[in-house]
Each structure stands twice: as C-alpha cells, then as structure tokens.
Amino acid sequence: MNSISIQAPRAGVLVRRGRRRVGRGLPAALALLPTALVVLVVYVGCMLWTVRLSFTGSTLLPRYDWVGFAQYVRLFANDRFLTSAGNIVIFGILFITGCLILGFLLAVFIDQNVRGEGVLRTIFLYPYAMSFIVTGVAWQWFLNPGLGLQKLMRDTGFPGFTFDWLVNPDMAIYTIVIAGIWHGAGLTMAILLAGLRGVDSDLWKAARVDGVPAWRYYLSVVLPLLRPMVVTATVLLATGVVKLYDLVVAMTLGGPGISTEVPAKFVMDHLFERNNIGLGTAAATIMLIAVVSILAPWVYARYVREEGGRV
Amino acid sequence: MLSRTCVPVLALALVWSTGAAAQQYKAEVLHWWTSAGESAAVKVFADAFAKAGGTWVDNAIAGGINARAAAINRMVGGNPPTMAQFNTGKQFDELVSNELLRDVDAQAQAGKWRDLMPKAIVEAITRDGKAYAVPVNVHGQNWLFYNTKIFADAGLDPPRTFPELLETGEKLKARGVIPLALGGQPNWEHNLFRAVLVGQAGADVFRGVYGTRDPAVAKGARFKEAAEIFGRMRALVDPGSPGRNWNDAASLVITNKAAMHFNGDWAKGEFVAAGQTAGKEYGCTIVGESGGLVIGGDVFVFPATGDKAVLAAQDRLAGILLDPDAQIEFSKRKGSIPVRMDLDVSSMDACARKAHDVLRDPANQIEAMELLSIPNFSGAMQDAVTQYWNTPGMPAEAFVDKVVAAMRDAG
Secondary structure: OHHHHHHHHHHHHHHHHHHHOHHHHHHHHHHHHHHHHHHHHHHHHHHHHHHHHOOOOOOOOOOOOOOOOHHHHHHOOOHHHHHHHHHHHHHHHHHHHHHHHHHHHHHHHHOOOOOOHHHHHHHHHHHHHOOHHHHHHHHHHHHOOOOOHHHHHHHOOOOOOOOOHHHOOOOHHHHHHHHHHHHHHHHHHHHHHHHHHOOOHHHHHHHHHOOOOHHHHHHHHHHHHOHHHHHHHHHHHHHHHHOOOHHHHHHOOOOOOOOOOOHHHHHHHHHHHOOOHHHHHHHHHHHHHHHHHHHHHHHHHHHHHHHHHHO | OOHHHHHHHHHHHHHHHOOOOOOOOEEEEEEOOOOHHHHHHHHHHHHHHHHOOOEEEEEEOOOHHHHHHHHHHHHHOOOOOOEEEEEOOHHHHHHHHOOOEOOOHHHHHHOOHHHHOOHHHHHHHEEOOEEOOEEOEEEEOOEEEEEHHHHHHHOOOOOOOHHHHHHHHHHHHHOOOEEEOOOEOHHHHHHHHHHHHHHHHOHHHHHHHHOOOOHHHHHOHHHHHHHHHHHHHHHHEOOOOEOOOHHHHHHHHHOOOEEEEEEOHHHHHHHHHOOOOEOOOEEEEOOOOOOOEEEEOEEEEOEOOOOHHHHHHHHHHHHHHOOHHHHHHHHHHHOOEEOOOOOOOOOOOHHHHHHHHHHHOHHHEEEOHHHHOOHHHHHHHHHHHHHHHHOOOOOHHHHHHHHHHHHHHHO
C-alpha cells in the first residue's frame, strides 16, 4: 500500500520533467514503466476482478452471472463475518497502540547508553525475525493452560493461579494481541530508535538547563520530532493488521468456537476450502473498502492537499 | 501448521519443475500424503507402478486443501498431472461438469467396481451414470478409540450408546481421568458432532441434514435430542481442549490420561507409532444404536487428455490402484481398509477387520459428509457446531436455528 501511494506521484513528476529534458527523464520513466504496469494490471486488475466476482454466485470456479448484492446480504447476516470484523478492530487498535507504546519505551530505554546495547537491541528485534506461524505456535504452547504458564505457576506452588485466556472465548482474541505485540514491538523500537539517534543532543542539554523532567522531555520534545517515524511504524503495523491470518491459524485456528476469527481467514476459508468464491470475494471487497476508507483521508492530506498548497 | 507458509512455495517449485513432456508410462501423481505412514502407503503404488515398467513422478503437496488447489489450478491452466488425489465426494463435481476429467467407466465395468465396492463409494464417484474417479480405500470416520486399561481399572465396559457414554463419562471423571479427549479445533468438533448425530439420531437424520438439507429434519425431535447429548458432552472434555491438535488428543488416550477419543481410523497411526496394538492397549468400537460406519475415502482422478502416452499410463495406474496385494498393503500403512470388499483382510489389524465386517451389511454403509454435502454447507455447519460447542450456555434450540439458517443459505 505504502509503496504504491508513494511511487505513483513521483512517476508523474518524472514524466512531466521528461517532456522538458527528454535525455534525462525518458530512461527513468522507461525504467519505472514495468513496475507501473505490474501495479496497474496485477494489483488494480485483480482488485477489480475480485469486486466483479463478489456480484456473482461463483462457487468452486469463477462464474460471470449477476446476483446483485445477494452475497453481501448473506455476508452481513453471517455471525462469523461479523465476529471477524469486530475482532480486527479490537486487534488493530490494541496491536498498533501496544506496539507503539512498548516500542517507544524500549527505544528510549536503549537510548540511555545502556551497557550491552547491541545485545539488547538484537533480543528485542529478534521476535520480528520469526514468522507469525512460529510465533503463534510458541505462544499457543506458552499460554495453553495444561502445558504452559498456568501449569508452571501451579507446579511451582501457586495452585490457585489461573490464566486461561487462550481457551476462553471472551478473552482469546487478546492472546492474539499479546503475541502480535511481542512480535511487532521490536520493529517499532528499531524504527523509533533510528529517529531518536537523529534528535540533536543539544535539545536534551537545553531541557536539562530549564529543569524539564526526563519524561516531559521525551513526551513534549522528542515525540513530536519523531512524527515521521511514528507514521512509518503505524503504516507498517497497519498492513500487518489487515493481513492478519497466519498468527490466528497457528495459535487458535479461529477458536474457541469462532471467537478469534478474522476477515482474512474468512476470505481464505471461503475461497479455497469451502468453494464459495462469491462470498469470499464479497468479504474481500468489504476489507478493501474498509482499508481504502481509512487510507483515503490520509493520502488526501499527505499528497493532494500538500501539492495543491505548494503550487 | 508450519507447512501452511512453505506449501505455496513448494507447490510452485514442484509445478515448475515437473512440466516435462510425457514419456512412455511416465506418470506424475499429485497427492497430499506426506506424513510418515501416508508416504509409506503411497510408496506401495509407486513401487508397483515402477515394477510394471513405469516412471512414477511423485508430486506430494502437504495439506489436502493446498494439493487440491494445485491440482485444480493446473487442470484449469491446461497442464494437468497424470493423476491427482481427491477425497471421495463432491470436491471434483465442477471438474466433471467442466469436462476436465476423463471418465473411467470402461475400467469400472471391466473391474466390476459396482459389485465389489460399497455402494456409497461407487455412487460418490459416479456422475450421470459414469465413473469419474478410482477409489483406493475406505476410511471410517466415527470410531470410538478407548483405553482398555482405564476401562478395566474402572470396571466399566465401553459404551454402546450415547446416553450410556454420558453416564460412563461421569464415572470416569469421578476417577480423575479425562473422559473424552478432543482436538478442540472446529473440524474435529464437527467430526464429533457427526458421530453423535449418526449414532443417536440415525442414518436417515444424518442424510436429511447433510444430504437433502431438509429444515424439517433439523427441527425434528431426533436432531434436537442428538444436539442436546452433544451439548452435554462438553462436560466430558478437559479445559485444555480448545485449539488442541487431533494427534495430541489421541496421545492423551495412548498415555492413559484420557479414556475415549472419537476420530477416523487414521488415528490408528498414532497408536501404532506408540507401539500399541488394536484390541490390546486400545480398542475401537462404534457408538450408537444403528452401528453404522460413516465412510469416506481417497480417490484418484485422471485429468482429461488427448495424449496417447498419458492415456496408457492412466490405464496402467487404474489397474495398479485396485490390485489386490497393493490394496491390502496400502491400507495397512494408511490405516484404512481396502475399497474392494472381496479381499481377504485376515492379515490386517482388529479394527480394520471389524470395519470390514460391519461394511458387509449395506445398511451399515453410511456415506460421509464429504460425499453428501457441498463444501459450502459443510463449512457453514462447522461454524454452527463450533459456536454451539464453545458456548456452554447456548441452548440446543439456538443451534437448531443456526443449522436451519445454514441450510437456507446453502440453497
């Protein structure tokens, strides 16, 4: 998402310059052409095809009849899809805020010139190097009441200790959030740490002279300076939210019951397991609409308004 | 589960690497038999084919869904394998209606398939009076595996009906064992529900729900009774069940922690791997008044082709798959029973012999959900069952409503 929205206007700029200075602009435009074509044909083309299929009664193979909004009516009467939609909102909000807060704290912590910084940085970033499948399986074991944390605590002398979120339909989605934050906080830390290193140390000295407490300095001075990094981290984390699938498959398989189902899994199951392309593509279209409606104001603010203001 | 991510890559690599031109008796076989027992089983066919002078190109793709998707994509794309595995049932319906499969009716008539195989299996491979797939085995899906030691220690007999099972379960629970080991994933919860439905409400109700999708059956007293018993079975499962893999559930029975486990006969592989023998450390039985066995199985389909060399290879393969020795040896390793009912199964284990005996009576042959139902409805049922199972306060009436809604949606 990020790369598309960033590349598109630049290509336009290059083409415009190319008209003035053909010798320099044309090769660049030519070099960008394949990417632009791939984006247009593969991404946009497949999106349109998906939307078209969502208005058909396709089952195993695509069919090109027209059933109107029948699939959408079924979709919004479907318990599982509604649960999925609710879950992705819960996960999205908690995961992104959780990663940002934890990542920021870790970055500030590492920025204190602690000893063994390299080792700590590696440890914190390490979870991100693991696939969601490994993360999911590991956390499934760790949180399983009969195998992991609960059993460990009970065996070591706390017989009343209970932590059964993983098998509790009301709480299971939060275990996915925990595993997700564990996985994503390190990356957020790395991005924010890079930003912290760019903050002029004179600012800190000035703040000290003015008697500003450390927490106030980070909150009111450093955090605003880190805005571009926070935006980058948020965008990266948000893509993780939209495509959330493998973590759920590895950790809970959508269970207990349907309590941890997510939209991407709904789409995958209906496309490939249940031979229901019509319903699956309808769900995919709803996901697309949701993403676009969140992204559109941002793209508008970032590119359209800024460019309009400058010219 | 690890395989989920690497499978598409692997599949792609295999698809790219196996696009070579067909030679005499060269057969590329696409299947999803990747576990130790399964690959030993498929090797029986591969060896027999090699002995007959063929070259068997093994294209194993982990995970049935992935393998079927790969097979379908390649057939639609015009570069099909020589032979592809499917489950008996509706998975290849649209391939037949789009004329992507070769009909094997000549082989079926020559081999007297209609006399030798269970009727449900023959019907499941037949479309418009013609056979379109070669069945290779029969799997029973509603077996109760039980730990003989736990039952002997408790002085109890394995239950014969589901009300009895509830009673027995409570007694076992009082003794501190897990009465029922369940892999708490939606498809295994659904498998358990089907075992209860067929055992308690009978084959007609089972067919009425999954086959004809008759709302009147779902609203009937017998369906509701089965649903209530299923609901009461929640109390027999340990709290660690949600999310558990089926093989971990089976291993609870193997290690004397749990008394009973419902599963298909493929679970035998776990007992065998642990060095246990059917009838000794563990037993298998069918619960329910009807005593019917829910059967499905594996088939191979031959993608349609005009290439004479491929056709010849396919003919040869069809013969090998149903060869008596290969049938027995394959099923021994796979945990299934031969699809040919005329074979001598005395060399097989106690559970397989029992299955063979039960299936001799056609009244006991109950076609599995995969044979009766379209995947769309099966999936919707699975959602309904897993919701019901995991919501302890949910009354059976609410579950019935969900089932009726699923029937209406499936059309």
